[in-house]
Amino acid sequence: MKELIASILSAAVARAHASGKLNSASVTVTIEAPKDPAHGDAASNVALTMARGEGKPPRAIATVIKDHLATPPEIAEVSIAGPGFINFRMAPEYWHGELRRAAADGACFVRPQIGHGKSVQVEFLSANPTGPLTVGHGRNAVLGDTLARLFEATGYRVTREYYFNDGGRQMKLLGASVRVRYLQELGREAELPEDGYQGEYIREIAKSLIERHRDSLAETTDLEVFRTAAVDAIMTEIRKTCDGLGVRFDNFTNERDLMTPQAAETRSRVDAVLEQLRQHDLLADYDGATWLRGEPLGLPKDAVLVRSGPDREPTYRTPDIAYHIDKLKRGFDLIIDVFGADHIAEHQQVIAALKALGYDVATIRAIIYQFVTLTRAGEKVKMSTRKATYVTLDELVEEVGKDVVRFFFLFRKHDSHLDFDLDLAKRQAPENPVFYVQYAHARLASVFREAEKAGLVLPVETLAANPQAVDLTRLSAEEIELAKRAIGLSEVVAGAVESLEPHRIPFYLLDMAGEFHRYYNKAANRIINPDDPGLSQARLFLAKVMRDSIAGGLELLGVSAPDRM
């Protein structure tokens, strides 16, 4: 539709120019969907943008363009409105055609194929295995997973990747904490290190070690067995939590592999990066450490890449640079990094370093989300990781269910704070947007059950062969509006993918559900009408597309579309 209108507008401008009515021979035309349906199905602001160059009022230019338009039959009406918009209204027949096409596609029409096989890597969650996933991790997991789903659905080749570190300083601390709990369980004197992990899960891991090894580890000073046990147990839990949320990964990349030479390598990739940075004069050595120089990168401060001390351990930052080089070398068309606002500074450092090393970072796009708070009974729930008073993601899913967790995490723009209202989340009432949307789907499903009972079966199978089997001219203007809404999801999905803004979909579904409920509630709109099978079939046809649209949209979000609730 937009392409069609844009082309006839361009042609009109060219024609007006040829007849001497306009100075410009060509102009870039943008078409948008008006907010207000009274303004038609599409609008163009060409006349407004041309006003300056033409030296004429926008409405006068709009009139000239309109007079030179060659309007095809799909377009029912062209009008000039407001400051000089040119509005277009499509003919009902056009929408009948669109509706037929959507019905033939089933739920596929909500999946516009815009990826053309391009490759995308989505790196998300990337939580180190130091403890159970928290509510904050949940936003990351759902956001990343949904972006991946959207890319997959729109024709991209997607790699979902989890980057983590099971070695290093924090992991030693984790191992030490498990060892202390292990000794304590055996009744021996032991005390947690100062920054040790206090969570109850550490004790659980210690107990499982006692089950397997009795007291045979009591004299071991090597922390490795404790660390490994902890990492295995926690990683298993993280995977379980993700499963419960419908979140999955293709790759788990371990930071340690970047720090140790792999098969054909003579040195680790981290060492290679340090060498490269040194060649570009981006390193500085002082205070016994090796620093990434801030000044040549336009960063406010130097940042430590290799710690001082006998071990000369790299900081997290160094392998992260190596990891991003690795990602770039793998040749993805698009690389998405999903992370919380607290990691912005690090990401800037990584990107700046990559740029300075001559890499093209244009394919990397960061999606940075703000923090999550929980509200219960009108009060903020206090959460502290250190004290282990946080609410785990498992607890949240347990309390409100997968569908609600996913929908709520997506029901906000990512750079906006997210206040998760537990009371609202648990309410099975219209004010809960998840149930409102799901209920619309259940109602539609119920209509089809009733239709079957009434012997009114929609001949969907034969429609492809005989598209005129259902007379869509029976649909009212209100019903055509509903059809536009259902079909329009396709464009919203495309926009959500291009802008990396999945939240647009749940908002759109909520609007669609509302329109449907309002329509459904009017007695005159009864879909099943035994006295008028023709009308019933036309309405069932529309109902099918609405149902496919809602189900297809929810599926993209990883939220179920129940037939009964």
Added chain:
RNA sequence: GCGCCCGUAGCUCAACUGGACAGAGCAUCAGACUUCGGAUCUGAGGGUUGGGGGUUCAAAUCCCUCCGGGCGCGCCA
């Protein structure tokens, strides 16, 4: 102090990337059930988009500047 994000109805948030009179839900008030599932619907009130300047035919959106909030500014990740 410096960097990034945010400030929109009493509350929680949208606004298709600069378009038409800024929209939803909750809350408040007033209504609709012999239902293809009322887990629904109808109506009302509620705004100088934090303040001030600028750019533009057009600003919640872009620029500057104040005010207020969040996050970061670790040899933690």
